[in-house]
Amino acid sequence: MKIHLSQSAGFCDGVKRAYEMINTLDMENVRKPIYILGSLVHNPEVVKKIEEKGILKITLEELVAAKEGDVGTLIITAHGIGPDVFAIAKKKNIKVIDTTCPKVIKVQRLAQVFYQRGYSVILVGDKKHSEVNGIYEWGGGKAQIVSDRAELANLKISSDAKIAVLSQTTQDEDFFNEVASFVKSQAPQAEVLSTICHATHDRQAEIKKLAGEFEAVVVIGSPISANSTRLFEISKTLNPKTFFVENASEIKLADFANIESIAVMAGASTPDWIIQDVMDLLFSSFEL
Numbered sequence: 001m002k003i004h005l006s007q008s009a010g011f012c013d014g015v016k017r018a019y020e021m022i023n024t025l026d027m028e029n030v031r032k033p034i035y036i037l038g039s040l041v042h043n044p045e046v047v048k049k050i051e052e053k054g055i056l057k058i059t060l061e062e063l064v065a066a067k068e069g070d071v072g073t074l075i076i077t078a079h080g081i082g083p084d085v086f087a088i089a090k091k092k093n094i095k096v097i098d099t100t101c102p103k104v105i106k107v108q109r110l111a112q113v114f115y116q117r118g119y120s121v122i123l124v125g126d127k128k129h130s131e132v133n134g135i136y137e138w139g140g141g142k143a144q145i146v147s148d149r150a151e152l153a154n155l156k157i158s159s160d161a162k163i164a165v166l167s168q169t170t171q172d173e174d175f176f177n178e179v180a181s182f183v184k185s186q187a188p189q190a191e192v193l194s195t196i197c198h199a200t201h202d203r204q205a206e207i208k209k210l211a212g213e214f215e216a217v218v219v220i221g222s223p224i225s226a227n228s229t230r231l232f233e234i235s236k237t238l239n240p241k242t243f244f245v246e247n248a249s250e251i252k253l254a255d256f257a258n259i260e261s262i263a264v265m266a267g268a269s270t271p272d273w274i275i276q277d278v279m280d281l282l283f284s285s286f287e288l
């Protein structure tokens, strides 16, 4: 059996940075209680480790309802957030630790600048994802979000308007290009900026290659992780023997009967220890 671990598997630079920022917090001297708005990354094991440090989860509704002193410190996750949260924190005298990935900040600023310059922003991304909500809010809450082909079919474009097309950093490149081509065909003057980050680009390029070269593919990630789910979907389209697992306990060895080669990929929110468990299981279960 040939078992190959993808070069780009696991935490991306943005997630590593955010995780480091939290792990190196001087907990004695941080204003308490400490809350994190949402999940640092979409991975339950990482979330649990953060909770064990004494950092509690808070929702936007709870933050809005909190009185001064209820929240000492607020951690913003790598996915970023809209400008209103910073204003709320300031008003309630909450200290903010902002772990937003610099690549997400870049998209937020682009959305803001295009909005301020009178552009209609088209944002290609998952409507339910916190990164997309944050970018949307930096864009004045006016962007048209395109999440899928049904929404692309309903997209209203004015041929003489100032239009800018941006993407969620973890967006599927093929879908982004499809939206960009359609917008350009309707409004050739549109500004198209692919803001898909390099970590996502490299992973998507690699999974396409691995899906073609290996008989089976294992994608490790949480079903609530947008980038992991996307990697799974891309691979599954090219290679039906693609399996999506959250951790080693979900591996079914029978799936690999009569298979000679397996590639392992992991989303940007999957920690090293989960990848290691999966590799250990595969290496110990098959003759190499």
Ligand code: SF4
Pocket (backbone or CB within 6 Å): 012, 013, 014, 015, 078, 101, 102, 103, 104, 169, 170, 197, 198, 199, 200, 227, 268
């Ligand atoms: S996937 Fe890209 S944009 Fe998102 S946190 Fe990682 S490096 Fe940053």
